[in-house]
Amino acid sequence: MRNPPLIARRQVLALAAAALPLATWAQGGGFPSKPIRIVVPFGAGSSPDVIVRLMGEPLSKALGQPVVIDNRAGASTIIGAQNVATSPGDGHTLLYTVNNTTSINPYVYKSLPYKSDDFVPVARVLSVPYVLLTASQSPHKTLADLIAAAKNSPGALSYGSYGIGQGTHVAMARLLNMAGANMLHVPYKDSAIPDLMAERIATTFEPSTTAIGQVKSGKLRALAISGPKRIEALPDVPTVGETFAGFVGDSWHGLLAPKGTPADVVGKINAAVQSIVASAAFQARLRELGLVPAGGSPEEFRRFLKEDAQGWAKVVRDNDIRAE
Template sequence: MTTHAPQHQRTRRLLGLALIGLASGLAAPTQAQDKYPSRTIKVIVPFPAGTAPDVMARFWGERLGKALGQSVIVDNKPGASTIVGTQQFVAAPADGYTFLYTASGTVSINPFAYKKLPYQVADLVPVIQTLSIPLVITVASGSPYKALPDLIKDAKDNPGKLSYASYGVATAPHVSMAYFANSANIALNHVPYRDGGLNDIVGGTVNTAFSPIADVLQFIRTGRVRALAVSSKQRLDSLPQVPTVAESFPGFEGDSWHGVFALKGTPQAAIDMVAAASQKIVASDEYKKYLASMGLVPIGGTQEQFASVLLSDSKRWVNVVKNNHITLD
């Protein structure tokens, strides 16, 4: 992708990359090889140790190793909005012994927020979507906003005066809140934080945030913050009393997700084996219980279903990024 292509051409080309990547993966020949897997599998996680993608990748990877009869090691390669690790992943051999475990921004936001990337989304073959991460619009427990319409009304009465925290420019909490503000026709002031700014939300220094549920669920349950709405299509089992944004703005959806990718050219037999083992892990009661404690939602499904998610994500976020002039260049 070049920096000179018109926006509409870039958009049209990028929207097809998820399905191109899938088709490329499905077309890869099953080469004669030793019984797969015959050695250690490496999973690159482009996030720091201890973060949610790292924790979930290790949980999944340990069980994948048991299912396949080989050790699975997690290799953390954080930096530059997941670009560092993803670049290392695409440089690896496409032999079925290196996979990428990442979050939605790598394929659904970065291609639109950067004019040029050192990786192509078409090089990433979707294997399985492991989970969905609902985001929650929260305010301090002492906030005057008791429900979403209160926040919207104040924002309309005081354009640009209300602030919201995020993990930084072009992160899921940033683009989801920008999408909400566009939907509600309000102007909000973005305040990026390295740590998501939760302490300042609790303290009322910033007015609100669209935070990943794992960050705020315990704060909601203990009354330190108030939940106004969730980003999912349906209400959540973990927060059944909290309405969806879509109840006010039909069609709204802003969840993030985690997923596993193979490299284009990886033997399909290897992809199929990892996908099948992963589906059993995601469908297990152990996995569901572990995710429920954090408010996360197990997904699973086929390669094609994951590719469809990538495509719908791209169609949504390319417009949000463009309309709000979100850039990381």
């Protein structure tokens, strides 16, 4: 059979090219068709808010639509999570959140206005190590000192957190369980740092983003890092795991989408986020804040969320942590 005439070939190619956008649209390639709203369940200036705003401009360029940050703070991420869970699953509304939403809240609260499976994992962006802090004048120079004092006087020492069932609370509960020690929990609506400086409490876990400056200024002393490795910003501070092998108690940031969001749309967002997370400028900024880049596919994030929830659920049950 002879090859078709050149003009016929061109017509075929032109028709194929014309049909391609329609096929791509049907596969989610038409996404995004309007601005993308990213709900952050924390206030302006918080660690998640700062990071997602760093991502906003490059994400907008990658996806070809404006990215709007919508801060909906309160109730241990519940307000923002509910807003996204009830939004259309078309990729134009996303949730940038932390471990409380899916790994802790479902086990701490008797009733929630959302379920973990109301969300589709999109991308894990980073890990957030906590820094175990004491006052600069505290007699506890090391984690071992603090635990020894807690064991010598059970319940006499106190620790602060951002509230019952918050990440800093359950991380400290996990540490005390592993150490076989007991301390009094003092929940705060905001940071416990002022009372720590005044030695009204003995210690607290604080996210690296806000802890590093306090440590470097000499206002507070860092005893340990909750993650599996030391952080570049505080290289002389050991991990908790160096004293209690196997301990990991850090949090994470990640993007979730409403249930029903098409897999190809999720994949497109994931690819854009992966590119941002892999960039030298973004990683350098994370290191300054003591944060650890993560990345990975939606399926890897899904597996991570399952393991993360199982681990924190055990801590919640073992310590009977409940919130209303």
